[in-house]
Amino acid sequence: MVDNIDLKSYAKINLTLDVLAKRKDGYHEVEMIMQTIDLSDKLSFSKIKKGIEIITDHPDVPTDNSNLIYKAAKMLFGEFGITEGIRVNLTKRIPVAAGLAGGSSNAAATLVAINQLWGLNLSKEELATRAANLGADIPFCINGGTQLATGIGTELKILDQAPEIYLVLVNPPFEVSTAEVYGNLDLHKINIHPNKDKVLEGLKDKRSDIIIKWSSNLLENVTLKRYPDVKRLKEKVDSLTSKALMSGSGPTVLGFVRGIKEANKVKNILEQELDNKHHIVVSKTNNKGIEEI
Ligand code: ATP
Structure with missing residues (x-):
């Protein structure tokens, strides 16, 4: 099994974004056509002995437990009893807090990386189910492309691929x-x-x-x-x-x-x-x- 993996995580835009209702629990029912675009962050993951270390070139991205990368790693480590650690080197190109799902796509990449590095054998659907616990945009980022998101944004349907725009x-x-x-x-x-x-x-x-x-x-x-x-x-x-x-x-x-x-x-x-x-x-x-x- 390999000890390192480099991944790209893509930004998204919304071709449509609709809000249908406010639910009693405070969440909103949405209906969105989501689309990945050719703007990506690079994430280099490597196994380390212990802990979750985040290194980044962007001054506005937190490197502590508030980073979605940290939360994604902690969730899978907890569920699968992984006692080793991970170092993540994030090269940020997606603008931060911009409505482009930068952090969400980084979290999706973290789930994919841990699945691969520790041989968890989770399918993309199984990763998406877990991703929904961390944030509404994260399941979409796993498959990307063109998808319809409903519910709180986590119920997904893959759509006809958009032409190049x-x-x-x-x-x-x-x-x-x-x-x-x-x-x-x-x-x-x-x-x-x-x-x-x-x-x-x-x-x-x-x-x-x-x-x-x-x-x-x-x-x-x-x-x-x-x-x-x-x-x-x-x-x-x-x-x-x-x-x-x-x-x-x-x-x-x-x-x-x-x-x-x-x-x-x-x-x-x-x-x-x-x-x-x-x-x-x-x-x-x-x-x-x-x-x-
Ligand atoms: P969305 O479109 O999903 O609402 P966004 O693109 O508007 O997300 P992000 O770039 O994900 O916003 O950042 C929102 C906040 O989340 C930032 O202010 C930052 O402090 C925090 N954050 C946590 N993890 C990350 C990460 N990996 N990359 C960027 N920001 C992160």
Whole structure:
């Protein structure tokens, strides 16, 4: 059995994000078409004698027991009585607290790595069931690609793979708390919901124009009101691309474009117009889950 493994964990965007109801337990019933994109973190895992050690190049990522990597490792070590330890070297490229599921994808990679390093022989479904205990976005990250998430976001159905769509991501220099956004969502005041069926048709017919046209995020109702900077950013990105959309609960805004050339052009314009604290990345949809390097 090997002692080291290097994995890539991909960021996600939401082609649609809808909230259907607030449950009695405080969670929200969601309906989301989730999509991985070609922006990834690299994680190098190695067996050590004892403990869970996290090393990272990113100053905003905690290395203690609040890191989702730590929680994922602790959960599997506990369940399977593993007494050895693990060292995780995380190279962070996915912006942090950006609505791109960076931490969730790292946790998914940790489950995959431990499963492999200790020969646990858990199937992807069995890993996903355990992942749901750590966070709603984590099960999706295991298989990635294009999936419909319902329930609290952990009931998943693999969909027709999205065609290749280029996008420009703009992450502004502040964080938006997902809990705060959901806490301020008043479903009684919202009467327009995303039309996921149109996006599903677009996916079936591999029509990126249809997918882009009907992509939609209900949480913009909250975030754009509470954070006028995100609203202005969305308007700017919208004026330069086919369409702008907020990712997750924000604050990242993405603009869909027609190809790599247009993507680079938009990136250059935004770099000139926005201050250099904004993180601007060209990316595209992919069909990848946690992947060995
Ligand atoms: P989601 O889209 O799933 O809501 P996000 O992309 O908005 O997630 P993350 O990048 O996962 O947000 O980070 C949210 C917070 O979680 C950060 O402020 C950070 O302190 C903490 N965190 C814990 N583990 C990690 C990790 N492995 N990588 C990044 N942040 C982490």
